[in-house]
Amino acid sequence: KAGVTQTPRYLIKTRGQQVTLSCSPISGHRSVSWYQQTPGQGLQFLFEYFSETQRNKGNFPGRFSGRQFSNSRSEMNVSTLELGDSALYLCASSPEGRGNTIYFGEGSWLTVV
Amino acid sequence: SQQGEEDPQALSIQEGENATMNCSYKTSINNLQWYRQNSGRGLVHLILIRSNEREKHSGRLRVTLDTSKKSSSLLITASRAADTASYFCATDADRWSGGSNYKLTFGKGTLLTVNP
Numbered sequence: 001k002a003g004v005t006q007t008p009r010y011l012i013k014t015r016g017q018q019v020t021l022s023c024s025p026i027s028g029h030r031s032v033s034w035y036q037q038t039p040g041q042g043l044q045f046l047f048e049y050f051s052e053t054q055r056n057k058g059n060f061p062g063r064f065s066g067r068q069f070s071n072s073r074s075e076m077n078v079s080t081l082e083l084g085d086s087a088l089y090l091c092a093s094s095p096e097g098r099g100n101t102i103y104f105g106e107g108s109w110l111t112v113v
Numbered sequence: 114s115q116q117g118e119e120d121p122q123a124l125s126i127q128e129g130e131n132a133t134m135n136c137s138y139k140t141s142i143n144n145l146q147w148y149r150q151n152s153g154r155g156l157v158h159l160i161l162i163r164s165n166e167r168e169k170h171s172g173r174l175r176v177t178l179d180t181s182k183k184s185s186s187l188l189i190t191a192s193r194a195a196d197t198a199s200y201f202c203a204t205d206a207d208r209w210s211g212g213s214n215y216k217l218t219f220g221k222g223t224l225l226t227v228n229p
Contacts (some may be wrong), residue, residue, distance in 0.1 A: 004155075006155075019194055033216065035217075035219075042219060042221045042222070043203075043219035044218075044219075045216040045217065045218065046133065048216055056216050058216070070129075073138075088153075090155060090156065092156075092217075099143050099144055099163070099205065100161075101146065101158055101161050102146065102149070102158070102217060103158055103172075104155045104156035104158070105155050106155040107154070107155045111155070
């Protein structure tokens with residue numbers, strides 16, 4: 001079974017631009033969540049989707065948004081990029097998102113210059 | 114905010130020795146998961162232990178959970194150079210109710226270095 005797949009793996013953007021990251025969960029998993037990892041703040045929860053509905057959202061500004069499609073694939077978007085948005089963005093999936101093992105992808109490295 | 118706090122922040126040992134990492138958390142949990150992260154890579158799931166379990170084993174890994182002390186420990190026996198990585202504990206800090214509000218809260222991790 002293929003794992004969680006994230007694209008692109010690396011990208012460089014300019015301040016003020018916007019970026020879209022993609023995530024394909026493990027087949028059969030309907031819960032997809034996103035995390036941001038930075039040296040200063042560590043791993044922080046962004047949001048979680050289940051059956052195309054956002055069920056929970058972390059404490060991030062509205063510039064961070066996401067969505068989930070009917071095939072459970074998910075995208076997250078960051079608009080008006082700031083230097084502080086440079087981070088490793090990790091996508092995770094699980095069968096239901098409630099008390100089950102959560103599996104992570106390799107992440108997307110975003111550098112904002 | 115960080116729910117879990119790993120201790121120590123960094124640990125350096127020789128190959129063949131055992132490594133013990135601890136995690137403390139603040140609120141009631143449904144389960145606790147341990148992950149490994151090699152530099153610049155994603156998180157690899159190691160073990161999930163539920164709040165009604167006290168100990169779990171997986172190969173060279175042993176995890177304990179003490180809900181009265183709100184703490185967990187990860188023991189890696191007979192360590193190898195390939196075990197060099199950061200280790201994180203993550204808690205499900207929100208009790209499920211109605212099928213919503215699930216997320217993991219991570220500690221800052223323990224950087225384990227195993228010297229050959």
